[in-house]
Amino acid sequence: MKRRLLLVSNSTLHGGGYLGHCQDNISDFFGKVNFSSSLPSEDRKSVDEGQDVKSVLFVPYALHDRDAYTRTARDKFQTLGYELESIHEASDPVEAVRKAEGFFIGGGNTFRLLKSLYDNQVVSEIRRRVMEDGVPYMGSSAGTNVATVSISTTNDMPIVFPPSFSAIGLVPFNINPHYLEPDPGSRHMGETREQRITQYHEEPDTPQVLGLREGSMLLVEGNRATLLGTTKAKLFSRGRPSVEYDLGSDLSFLLTDGGPPPST
């Protein structure tokens, strides 16, 4: 299993810029030119870290204005030393996936994103490139949702109707990005995030759900999964109490489909 995934909860952390909170993780993940922006360009050094990626294929389908979204992502990735091509600028999206050295699927509306992935017939081809060819996959928010079993634990509104809620399926569990606890001072009576995930687990045969708080991300390398970032994560399993995992936790057990329950 060559799979390499960087699944980020959120694109922007409060008080920071676009992908600012995870830019070091992005450089570690895609490898290559990891230069410090504080250095003048003549001092920037290329750092070899295995299979370095020169160009990332961006998927902007989750937002309405794909051109503007691509400019934002391209600016950030160029700052980090990567070229960025957008799948929406390619004449043949499937061919673009076949040639990609790395993927970045950005956040926005998860239903819109998944519907566009199906409309452009790239769901199974992305899966094949990641699982068989080892092409690294970075997702943020909605882009993290679609990397999992299904989008059934997205927070987004169902603004368009995709042909299925089944997603790319790069891991055998689901993620709830932007996970948060209820505000104890709130008078709002709509369901809390935990109540919504509990409703999901009332349905039969539903997989585990990793609640990734803003600031956290999951790094998957082959059959090893590690919690990175700045916050703990909360794991929800059908019929069992939820469990908190600290930063740096080894969550590899999540990758064992139907494996034993996590020891706590």
Next chain:
Amino acid sequence: MKRRLLLVSNSTLHGGGYLGHCQDNISDFFGKVNFSSSLPSEDRKSVDEGQDVKSVLFVPYALHDRDAYTRTARDKFQTLGYELESIHEASDPVEAVRKAEGFFIGGGNTFRLLKSLYDNQVVSEIRRRVMEDGVPYMGSSAGTNVATVSISTTNDMPIVFPPSFSAIGLVPFNINPHYLEPDPGSRHMGETREQRITQYHEEPDTPQVLGLREGSMLLVEGNRATLLGTTKAKLFSRGRPSVEYDLGSDLSFLLTDGGPPPST
């Protein structure tokens, strides 16, 4: 058009009991025995208000435990002087809809609710009974969502996959129940409710969305719509700024499909 609807944002208001905040509206809406619980039973008087409803058909599909949900709803409706039968206890759900004097569709998960309505083949029959026979329809939260054009502006998680997001279509617009403004002190970066509704309106041919805050409800009688309850409501229209409407506002213009924009 005989249509009579009571579309409630939320089943329980902070600090109150189940349907407590709207119980007087329920009595006004379904008519008949509107007795005060403070009076001894021998002093209770039946108040004739047109076509009084003796028994309400309850739809508990939005929650997993339909028996427990029915007990909760039955207790409340009996306190208000109505019998309550649940569609899930009927041998033939379509026949139960055909015989119903009044409908109450309760809240929970909107996807689960709509899927069950389709699975039990009652979507078009409920529409026919309400629009042609004038059977009164009360919805709360998810039960309000499914009364509209589509469930595309629900806040719920897509825990099951319905055959369509199209709903019963008793009005030509959508509702966002539990509508709320962002907490100005929050550091959470997930989309605000208004941003989510704006994403919906980026899609073509999307209807107006009435943001019903907790505590508010919409009464529809024929071609007249009135905002009731304790809070203002916010109307979102594709390509236009949102507009706040005060309690008691006449919102009948919403019922005119393709009609002129509201004057503000």
